[in-house]
Amino acid sequence: MxxxxxxxxxxxxxxxxxxxxxxxxxxxxxxxxxxxxxxxxxxxxxxxxxxxxxxxxxxxxxxxxxVASYRSRELVTEKVIRPLEGRFPEEVVEALEPAFQRLVYGKNADKGKRNRQTLLLGQPELDWLAAQAEEIAGRVSSAREAEEAVKEWAKDKNFKIMSENAALPGGLVAALFGRMVTSDPAANIExxxxxxxxxxxxxxxxxxxxxxxxxxxxxxxxxxxxxxxxxxxxxxxxxxxxxxxxxxxxxxxxxxxxxxxxxxxxxxxxxxxxxxxxxxxxxxxxxxxxxxxxxxxxxxxxxxxxxxxxxxxxxxxxxxxxxxxxxxxxxxxxxxxxxxxxxxxxxxxxxxxxxxxxxxxxxxxxxxxxxxxxx
Known part of the structure; x- marks a missing residue:
C-alpha cells in the first residue's frame, strides 16, 4: 500500500x-x-x-x-475595542481603534466597514490583539497619549507576531479551509x-x-x-x-x-x-x-x-x-x-x-x- x-x-x-x-x-x-x-x-x-x-x-x-475562528469585517470593533468600552476613558478607546483596524485590515480600514476585507481570524490572534489594546489603554490617560502610544506600538506589528506560539493561530476553520489576507500575504494559510x-x-x-x-x-x-x-x-x-x-x-x-x-x-x-x-x-x-x-x-x-x-x-x-x-x-x-x-x-x-x-x-x-x- x-x-x-x-x-x-x-x-x-x-x-x-x-x-x-x-x-x-x-x-x-x-x-x-x-x-x-x-x-x-x-x-x-x-x-x-x-x-x-x-x-x-x-x-x-x-x-x-x-480553536474558534470568526469571519467578519468588524473583528477589531467587536472583539478588540468593544471590550474596552466603559473600562477606560472613551477618548482613549476611540484613539486606539484606527491603528488596530489598519493592522488587521490594511490601508483601506480607514475608509469604513464596506471597504474592509471580510477576514477570518482565530481566537488566539484576537486574544493577542485584545491584550495589546488593553495594555496600551491602561497606561495612557488622554487621546493624544493613546495615539502616540499605539503609533509607536504598531511600527513592528504584523500577523506573524500575532500568531507566534499558537498551534492554530487562525483557528480550526482556517486550518481546514485556508485564509487569504490581502493586507499581509504572509498571513495567508493554505x-x-x-x-x-x-x-x-x-x-x-x-x-x-x-x-x-x-x-x-x-x-x-x-x-x-x-x-x-x-x-x-x-x-x-x-x-x-x-x-x-x-x-x-x-x-x-x-x-x-x-x-x-x-x-x-x-x-x-x-x-x-x-x-x-x-x-x-x-x-x-x-x-x-x-x-x-x-x-x-x-x-x-x-x-x-x-x-x-x-x-x-x-x-x-x-x-x-x-x-x-x-x-x-x-x-x-x-x-x-x-x-x-x-x-x-x-x-x-x-x-x-x-x-x-x-x-x-x-x-x-x-x-x-x-x-x-x-x-
Missing part, C-alpha cells in the same frame, strides 16, 4: 423539491456541463454548512482541541481541504412554485383572493460531490498534531455525508444523506470522477453508481495508481471495494491520517 498523501472523497447526494443554493436573482445555481444545464451547489455553500453544524454530534466545535462544486449527474430538474398567503384577519367578505402571491424555483437532483484532503498539509496546519488531524478527518467524513445545505428549511425540509461515499487514499495527484457524468445519466442512484464504477475501472486500467479504497452505499455496492457503514468508514479515513507523511 502506498503512503497516503491525499484522501479523496466522492459522494452522491439526493434532494427533492428544494432550493439549496441561490444566485443573485434568487434562482438555483447552475453549471453547464456535457452540453446540458445541471443544478449546482457551490463549494462555499457546502463548506459553510459543514463548519456551522454546531449541534451535530460530529461538529468540529465538539473536538477537544477545537487550504488543505479542497472542495469542488457539487452538480447533478442528470440535466436540471426544476419548476416554478406558485404560492400564496392569505390574510387571516381579512374583513372584506368580497375579497376571496390571496393577500400575497409569490413564486419561487424548486429543484430536484442527485448531486456528485468531490473533496480532497491534503493530509500532510492538514497535519502541518494542526500544529503538527497528527491525532488532532485524524479526529478532524473522522468528523469531516460524517459531516460531508450527513449535513445538508439548509436553505428554506421550513418550506422544503431539504434533508438528505449520502447515497454513496467512496474514499480513496494515495500518493498521486488527485483526480475527480466528475467525467463519469459528462454524459448525463438518469436520475437514479443505481445507474449513477454504475457510471462511477465504470469510470473508476477505466482510470485504473490507464493509470494503475493503486489507491487504497473503501466505501459506504445505501443499497448495492461498488464491486471489489470494501463496503463499510459510515462510522467504520470515518475510522478508516482517520487511520489514513496516521500513516501520512510529514509536510
Amino acid at each position: 502506498t503512503t497516503p498523501r491525499f484522501l479523496q472523497i466522492h459522494t452522491l447526494h439526493g434532494y427533492t423539491a428544494a432550493l439549496l443554493n441561490r444566485d443573485d436573482t434568487g434562482q438555483a445555481k447552475r453549471l453547464r456541463y456535457g452540453g446540458q444545464d445541471r443544478t449546482r451547489i457551490s463549494s462555499q455553500c457546502l463548506k459553510r454548512h459543514w463548519r456551522m453544524a454546531v449541534d451535530d454530534p460530529h461538529a468540529l466545535q465538539k473536538l477537544a482541541d477545537f 487550504a488543505p481541504v479542497h472542495v469542488a462544486h457539487a452538480f447533478t449527474v442528470h440535466p436540471s430538474e426544476s419548476e416554478n412554485d406558485y404560492f400564496t398567503a392569505v390574510d387571516d384577519l381579512r374583513r372584506d367578505e368580497d375579497d376571496s383572493g390571496a393577500d400575497t402571491i409569490q413564486e419561487t424555483e424548486l429543484t430536484s437532483g442527485l448531486y456528485y460531490g468531490y473533496v480532497v484532503i491534503d493530509l500532510p498539509g492538514l497535519i502541518a496546519n494542526c500544529g503538527g498534531d497528527r491525532e488532532l488531524a485524524a479526529r478532524v478527518v473522522h468528523n469531516l467524513v460524517h459531516l460531508i455525508a450527513e449535513v445538508s445545505p439548509g436553505a428554506k428549511l421550513g418550506s422544503t425540509a431539504p434533508y438528505g444523506r449520502a447515497e454513496l461515499m467512496l474514499l480513496e487514499a494515495g500518493d498521486r495527484q488527485p483526480r475527480s470522477l466528475a467525467s463519469a457524468y459528462c454524459k448525463a445519466v438518469p436520475h437514479d442512484p443505481a445507474i449513477a453508481r454504475e457510471a462511477l464504477q465504470d469510470r473508476l475501472q477505466h482510470l485504473d486500467e490507464a493509470y494503475a495508481t493503486g489507491e487504497a479504497r473503501a466505501h459506504m452505499c445505501v443499497g448495492g455496492e461498488l464491486a471489489g471495494i470494501e463496503k463499510l457503514p459510515l462510522p467504520r468508514l470515518a475510522v478508516w479515513a482517520a487511520e489514513r491520517v496516521k500513516d501520512a507523511p510529514h509536510a
Whole structure:
C-alpha cells in the first residue's frame, strides 16, 4: 500500500423539491456541463454548512482541541475595542481603534466597514490583539497619549507576531479551509481541504412554485383572493460531490498534531455525508444523506470522477453508481495508481471495494491520517 498523501472523497447526494443554493436573482445555481444545464451547489455553500453544524454530534466545535475562528469585517470593533468600552476613558478607546483596524485590515480600514476585507481570524490572534489594546489603554490617560502610544506600538506589528506560539493561530476553520489576507500575504494559510462544486449527474430538474398567503384577519367578505402571491424555483437532483484532503498539509496546519488531524478527518467524513445545505428549511425540509461515499487514499495527484457524468445519466442512484464504477475501472486500467479504497452505499455496492457503514468508514479515513507523511 502506498503512503497516503491525499484522501479523496466522492459522494452522491439526493434532494427533492428544494432550493439549496441561490444566485443573485434568487434562482438555483447552475453549471453547464456535457452540453446540458445541471443544478449546482457551490463549494462555499457546502463548506459553510459543514463548519456551522454546531449541534451535530460530529461538529468540529465538539473536538477537544477545537480553536474558534470568526469571519467578519468588524473583528477589531467587536472583539478588540468593544471590550474596552466603559473600562477606560472613551477618548482613549476611540484613539486606539484606527491603528488596530489598519493592522488587521490594511490601508483601506480607514475608509469604513464596506471597504474592509471580510477576514477570518482565530481566537488566539484576537486574544493577542485584545491584550495589546488593553495594555496600551491602561497606561495612557488622554487621546493624544493613546495615539502616540499605539503609533509607536504598531511600527513592528504584523500577523506573524500575532500568531507566534499558537498551534492554530487562525483557528480550526482556517486550518481546514485556508485564509487569504490581502493586507499581509504572509498571513495567508493554505487550504488543505479542497472542495469542488457539487452538480447533478442528470440535466436540471426544476419548476416554478406558485404560492400564496392569505390574510387571516381579512374583513372584506368580497375579497376571496390571496393577500400575497409569490413564486419561487424548486429543484430536484442527485448531486456528485468531490473533496480532497491534503493530509500532510492538514497535519502541518494542526500544529503538527497528527491525532488532532485524524479526529478532524473522522468528523469531516460524517459531516460531508450527513449535513445538508439548509436553505428554506421550513418550506422544503431539504434533508438528505449520502447515497454513496467512496474514499480513496494515495500518493498521486488527485483526480475527480466528475467525467463519469459528462454524459448525463438518469436520475437514479443505481445507474449513477454504475457510471462511477465504470469510470473508476477505466482510470485504473490507464493509470494503475493503486489507491487504497473503501466505501459506504445505501443499497448495492461498488464491486471489489470494501463496503463499510459510515462510522467504520470515518475510522478508516482517520487511520489514513496516521500513516501520512510529514509536510
